[in-house]
Amino acid sequence: MATTKIKRSIKASTATVFDTVAHIENFSKAMPHITKIEILSDVQKGQGTRFRETRLINGREASTELEVTEYAENERVRIVSDAGGTIWDTVFTVAEADGATDLTMVMEAKPYKVMSKLINPMIKGMVYKAIEKDMDAVKVYCEANGSPTEPA
Secondary structure: OEEEEEEEEEOOOHHHHHHHHHOHHHHHHHOOOEEEEEEOOOOOOOOOOEEEEEEEEOOEEEEEEEEEEEEEOOOEEEEEEEEOOEEEEEEEEEEEEOOEEEEEEEEEEEEOOHHHHHHHHHHHHHHHHHHHHHHHHHHHHHHHHOOOOOOO
Protein backbone atom coordinates (compact mmCIF):
# COMPACT_ATOMS: atom_id res chain seq x y z
CA MET A 1 0.00 0.00 0.00
CA ALA A 2 1.33 3.42 -0.96
CA THR A 3 0.36 6.65 0.75
CA THR A 4 0.80 10.08 -0.81
CA LYS A 5 0.43 13.28 1.21
CA ILE A 6 0.43 16.76 -0.29
CA LYS A 7 -0.33 20.07 1.41
CA ARG A 8 -1.00 23.56 0.09
CA SER A 9 -1.57 26.88 1.86
CA ILE A 10 -4.33 28.74 0.03
CA LYS A 11 -5.26 32.40 0.46
CA ALA A 12 -9.01 31.79 0.49
CA SER A 13 -11.61 30.97 3.11
CA THR A 14 -11.88 27.46 4.50
CA ALA A 15 -15.44 27.28 3.13
CA THR A 16 -14.25 28.19 -0.38
CA VAL A 17 -11.48 25.59 -0.36
CA PHE A 18 -13.76 22.91 1.08
CA ASP A 19 -16.52 23.65 -1.44
CA THR A 20 -13.98 23.34 -4.24
CA VAL A 21 -12.60 19.92 -3.25
CA ALA A 22 -15.77 18.41 -1.79
CA HIS A 23 -18.21 19.10 -4.63
CA ILE A 24 -17.45 17.72 -8.06
CA GLU A 25 -19.23 20.54 -9.89
CA ASN A 26 -16.81 23.03 -8.27
CA PHE A 27 -13.77 20.75 -8.44
CA SER A 28 -14.30 20.28 -12.17
CA LYS A 29 -14.23 24.08 -12.65
CA ALA A 30 -10.79 24.16 -10.99
CA MET A 31 -9.45 21.33 -13.18
CA PRO A 32 -9.09 22.26 -16.84
CA HIS A 33 -8.41 18.60 -17.74
CA ILE A 34 -11.77 17.35 -16.42
CA THR A 35 -13.93 17.20 -19.53
CA LYS A 36 -17.15 15.72 -18.17
CA ILE A 37 -18.89 14.85 -14.90
CA GLU A 38 -21.99 12.73 -14.38
CA ILE A 39 -23.80 12.36 -11.06
CA LEU A 40 -24.74 8.67 -10.68
CA SER A 41 -26.71 8.81 -7.42
CA ASP A 42 -29.83 10.48 -6.09
CA VAL A 43 -27.57 12.17 -3.53
CA GLN A 44 -26.14 15.28 -5.19
CA LYS A 45 -23.92 16.57 -2.40
CA GLY A 46 -22.15 15.04 0.59
CA GLN A 47 -21.81 11.47 1.78
CA GLY A 48 -23.27 8.96 -0.64
CA THR A 49 -22.71 11.06 -3.75
CA ARG A 50 -21.49 8.87 -6.60
CA PHE A 51 -20.19 10.37 -9.83
CA ARG A 52 -18.21 9.61 -12.96
CA GLU A 53 -15.36 11.94 -13.80
CA THR A 54 -13.79 12.04 -17.25
CA ARG A 55 -10.30 13.56 -17.55
CA LEU A 56 -7.75 14.08 -20.25
CA ILE A 57 -4.67 12.06 -19.34
CA ASN A 58 -1.78 12.20 -21.79
CA GLY A 59 -4.15 13.34 -24.53
CA ARG A 60 -6.70 10.56 -23.94
CA GLU A 61 -9.97 10.63 -22.06
CA ALA A 62 -10.25 8.32 -19.05
CA SER A 63 -13.32 7.92 -16.85
CA THR A 64 -13.43 6.91 -13.20
CA GLU A 65 -16.36 6.33 -10.89
CA LEU A 66 -15.96 7.83 -7.42
CA GLU A 67 -18.00 7.96 -4.23
CA VAL A 68 -18.01 10.40 -1.33
CA THR A 69 -17.81 8.08 1.68
CA GLU A 70 -17.20 10.64 4.43
CA TYR A 71 -18.24 14.28 4.59
CA ALA A 72 -17.75 16.75 7.45
CA GLU A 73 -18.54 20.21 6.09
CA ASN A 74 -15.60 22.62 6.16
CA GLU A 75 -13.38 19.94 7.73
CA ARG A 76 -12.84 16.88 5.54
CA VAL A 77 -14.16 14.82 2.68
CA ARG A 78 -13.21 11.25 1.73
CA ILE A 79 -13.58 10.14 -1.87
CA VAL A 80 -13.02 6.51 -2.88
CA SER A 81 -12.74 4.86 -6.28
CA ASP A 82 -12.01 1.37 -7.52
CA ALA A 83 -10.01 1.70 -10.72
CA GLY A 84 -7.43 -0.44 -12.45
CA GLY A 85 -7.35 -3.08 -9.74
CA THR A 86 -6.64 -0.53 -7.01
CA ILE A 87 -8.78 1.11 -4.35
CA TRP A 88 -7.91 4.82 -4.36
CA ASP A 89 -8.90 6.27 -0.97
CA THR A 90 -8.44 10.05 -0.83
CA VAL A 91 -9.07 12.36 2.13
CA PHE A 92 -9.00 16.13 1.78
CA THR A 93 -8.85 18.13 5.02
CA VAL A 94 -9.07 21.90 5.39
CA ALA A 95 -8.02 24.03 8.35
CA GLU A 96 -7.66 27.76 8.88
CA ALA A 97 -4.02 28.68 9.44
CA ASP A 98 -2.35 32.08 9.67
CA GLY A 99 -4.95 33.93 7.58
CA ALA A 100 -5.06 31.24 4.93
CA THR A 101 -6.44 27.73 4.59
CA ASP A 102 -4.26 24.64 4.74
CA LEU A 103 -5.50 22.00 2.32
CA THR A 104 -4.04 18.55 2.93
CA MET A 105 -4.68 15.59 0.69
CA VAL A 106 -3.78 12.05 1.75
CA MET A 107 -4.28 9.31 -0.82
CA GLU A 108 -3.86 5.63 -0.13
CA ALA A 109 -3.51 3.31 -3.10
CA LYS A 110 -4.48 -0.24 -2.18
CA PRO A 111 -3.86 -2.60 -5.11
CA TYR A 112 -5.76 -5.87 -4.99
CA LYS A 113 -4.88 -7.36 -8.39
CA VAL A 114 -1.49 -8.85 -9.16
CA MET A 115 -0.90 -6.61 -12.18
CA SER A 116 -1.73 -3.49 -10.12
CA LYS A 117 0.68 -4.59 -7.42
CA LEU A 118 3.40 -4.69 -10.09
CA ILE A 119 2.46 -1.52 -11.99
CA ASN A 120 1.61 0.86 -9.14
CA PRO A 121 5.20 1.25 -7.88
CA MET A 122 6.28 2.09 -11.44
CA ILE A 123 3.65 4.82 -11.89
CA LYS A 124 3.95 6.31 -8.41
CA GLY A 125 6.00 9.29 -9.61
CA MET A 126 3.58 10.03 -12.43
CA VAL A 127 0.60 9.83 -10.04
CA TYR A 128 2.36 12.13 -7.54
CA LYS A 129 3.04 14.75 -10.23
CA ALA A 130 -0.58 14.59 -11.40
CA ILE A 131 -1.87 15.07 -7.85
CA GLU A 132 0.49 18.01 -7.32
CA LYS A 133 -0.89 19.62 -10.49
CA ASP A 134 -4.43 19.09 -9.18
CA MET A 135 -3.56 20.66 -5.82
CA ASP A 136 -1.88 23.61 -7.57
CA ALA A 137 -4.98 24.06 -9.76
CA VAL A 138 -7.21 24.09 -6.65
CA LYS A 139 -4.96 26.73 -5.10
CA VAL A 140 -5.05 28.95 -8.20
CA TYR A 141 -8.80 28.53 -8.60
CA CYS A 142 -9.63 29.26 -4.95
CA GLU A 143 -7.34 32.27 -4.76
CA ALA A 144 -8.82 33.72 -7.95
CA ASN A 145 -12.48 32.91 -7.28
CA GLY A 146 -12.92 32.58 -3.53
CA SER A 147 -13.22 34.89 -0.61
CA PRO A 148 -10.20 35.53 1.59
CA THR A 149 -10.20 34.20 5.12
CA GLU A 150 -11.29 36.46 7.94
CA PRO A 151 -8.45 38.12 9.83
CA ALA A 152 -7.48 36.28 13.01
